[in-house]
Amino acid sequence: MxxxxxxxxxxxxxxxxxxxxxxxxxxxxxxxxxxxxxxxxxxxxxxxxxxxxxxxxxxxxxxxxxxxxxxxxxxxxxxxxxxxxxxxxxxxxxxxxxxxxxxxxxxxxxxxxxxxxxxxxxxxxxxxxxxxxxxxxxxxxxxxxxVEGGWAGHREFKVERKISESEQVTSFYLTPSDGGQLPVFLPGQYISIKLSIPGEKHTHIRQYSLSDAPGKPYYRITVKREDGISGNPAGKVSNYLHRDVKEGDTLLLSAPAGSFTLKAEDSRPIVLISNGIGLTPMLSMLEALAGEGRDREVFFIHATRCHDDHVQYDRVQELLEGGSKLTVCWSYSELNGGMKQSHALQKQIKPGRIDSDWLREFIPSAGASYYFCGSVPFMREVYQALKAFGVSDEDINYEFFGPAGDLTESEAKPSVGTVT
Ligand SMILES: Cc1cc2nc3c(=O)[nH]c(=O)nc-3n(C[C@H](O)[C@H](O)[C@H](O)COP(=O)(O)OP(=O)(O)OC[C@H]3O[C@@H](n4cnc5c(N)ncnc54)[C@H](O)[C@@H]3O)c2cc1C
Ligand code: HEM
Structure with missing residues (x-):
């Protein structure tokens, strides 16, 4: 005291x-x-x-x-x-x-x-x-x-499959090398990978959200390769994973962690909003919600540059056609050539960037729980839009892909739709 x-x-x-x-x-x-x-x-x-x-x-x-x-x-x-x-x-x-x-x-x-x-x-x-x-x-x-299948410290996992999702994004399917059980995690949680990169003096630890539903015989992570832009160095771990880690290699993982998770007791509509690689925890949540077969209304908005960059598009379309109460909107800042031009797809697309007026039309502006993840400017705009609708902080959940920042600050640059 x-x-x-x-x-x-x-x-x-x-x-x-x-x-x-x-x-x-x-x-x-x-x-x-x-x-x-x-x-x-x-x-x-x-x-x-x-x-x-x-x-x-x-x-x-x-x-x-x-x-x-x-x-x-x-x-x-x-x-x-x-x-x-x-x-x-x-x-x-x-x-x-x-x-x-x-x-x-x-x-x-x-x-x-x-x-x-x-x-x-x-x-x-x-x-x-x-x-x-x-x-x-x-x-x-x-x-x-x-917890059943749990562990302390780091456990060795084998890269069972390495699947390219887009030019910059790759998924890794990971299974424990000891052949043991995997604990069930909560959708939205992440693991930390600890890497020793040959030639580097120190180890590197990075977090990756688990991008598939819990209860599978593997953990899947989906990693964006961070290219060095504006003269900054290329990302160490993401590039190493993309370039050097092959199927059959091993990685050290800590057990799932994180408090950005679906609340089991909440049956109200749920709104998921992401941009860029901030999609990964949303994928896990969507898969889990679909798997539960619950009658919960779900709105999912994902912003990315263009259809060619769109990760797990086909899988979300499958979930959409699976009959659950799911409404999806893709926001493409560039409507480019790789995009299929079907009528159904057109209806689902919001060209250009998401703005607060459009958001207010598309999602329930009260009586729901809201989850978002993406670049910091994007998150800031989504947060400020939700607050302007009168959504209370208890209903707002978000994850930073890095140390937490301040979402209340105003941002001079145009930002919604900025891709991580
Ligand atoms: C909870 C959580 C979940 C996450 N989930 C995912 C996920 O599902 N998928 C995913 O891809 N990522 C995810 N991340 C991000 C991930 O942990 C890494 O931060 C990301 O992969 C980049 O790591 P890196 O080692 O490649 O880049 P780093 O080497 O860490 O560099 C990161 C950025 O900093 C810049 N930088 C480096 N050095 C400098 C410098 N000297 N000056 C200026 N800029 C510099 C680089 O250009 C790069 O853009 C998550 C992060 C958190 C916290
Ligand atoms: C009361 C004491 C402490 C406070 C208030 C504190 C606070 C924080 C905060 C705010 C973060 C960022 C988390 C996020 O936004 O996701 C963080 C991350 C971290 N903390 Fe602490 N911390 C404390 C003690 C420690 C100790 C004792 C250690 C061990 C040496 C430690 C090591 C770390 C590391 C390694 C990270 C991640 C850094 C990164 O990703 O760049 N912290 N801590």
Missing amino acids: LSPNTIAIIKSTVPVLEVHGTAITRRFYQRLFEAYPELLNLFNQANQKQERQQAALANAVYAAALHIDKLETILPTVRHIAHKHRSLGVTADQYAVVGENLLAAMSDVLGEAATEEILQAWAEAYGIIAGVFIEVEAELYRQAEE
Whole structure:
């Protein structure tokens, strides 16, 4: 329990964190990697270079300070982060190392403004916050190991099949090398792959959503090859998987994780919206909903550049023809030559980008649950459109394919329909 005085001191630092939060977390990671270079094996360095992880950590610290007297308010955020930590293999003893460097970074950045009293209060508060994470993660580790077919740490999987889905996207069908059982996962969950790439100093860990329904004798992931654009380097893991990993090779996977999942108890209509590779968790959800044969109304909107880039188009058409209460719309920003011109298809296509007015016409703007995933600008526009319709945050579910960003920020660039 924190004393009222400590709580008051932490709250007094909220405006400072609002301004200097990212400077503190930037300094924190510099210190952390200098003191513990082995942690470069754990953290995604592309997220560091783009400062996405620094921003996500700053937001989390800010939210914790703001709600320090009622941490249960941020429990959904804690659970989201804890799932990621568990899939990465973060351990309880690493919290002390993070705490020590976070406090030192506060002191470095804030200078004399970080008085002994403030640092002491933050040391206490960090202990409480870390305690909440450690407890939630302990439970997630226990569940991952104890569920039927479950495992701790990393398990070796064989690439059973490698199927090209489009010029840039490939699916991998993975089965456990030990021939054992696979745990059932929740549609929307992901696994982490840990790779040692020949010639690279550190291991690389990346998350991939499971793109087929649970209950199959394999896990399927569907990976977009990230080409280097605008002078940035090509994506390390996605290119390695596309180029070097062959059928018969093995990969190390952590057990399924993630809180972006269908809520079993909810029978209201469900709206799924994705763009680009953000399609993958939606595919799993669609397959699961179709498999359950439940009478639940489903609206699915997917935005991609053109028909040639469209992943799993035929499979979704099959689901559509399967008689479930499914309504589908494809949004193509380029209506190009590869597209079949049938009348039925035309009715299903929204040429150009999705906008808020069109969305309001196509989906129920109340009384449903909403799930979306895709590029950050796309997600921002979908989120802001849903909020403008009056949808409450409890009904809005989303997944970032990277450290969480801020969806409430306004975005100057035209963005809906931007493809991941
Ligand atoms: C929960 C979750 C689920 C996901 N599911 C999927 C999925 O189903 N399918 C899928 O394809 N992906 C998915 N992802 C994304 C995936 O984890 C990887 O981030 C993605 O494959 C890119 O990894 P990479 O190693 O190829 O690229 P990285 O090497 O990590 O690079 C990522 C990007 O950063 C840029 N970059 C790298 N270095 C720099 C630099 N120095 N300066 C500026 N830019 C730089 C690269 O150009 C590239 O665009 C998911 C992510 C999460 C968090
Ligand atoms: C209270 C302490 C901590 C907080 C508030 C915190 C917060 C966060 C946040 C906000 C993210 C981004 C998650 C997302 O948006 O998906 C994250 C990811 C991560 N965290 Fe933590 N974390 C803490 C402790 C730790 C510890 C002790 C470790 C282990 C050294 C750790 C390692 C990681 C790693 C490796 C990632 C993924 C980074 C990436 O993908 O770039 N964290 N954490």
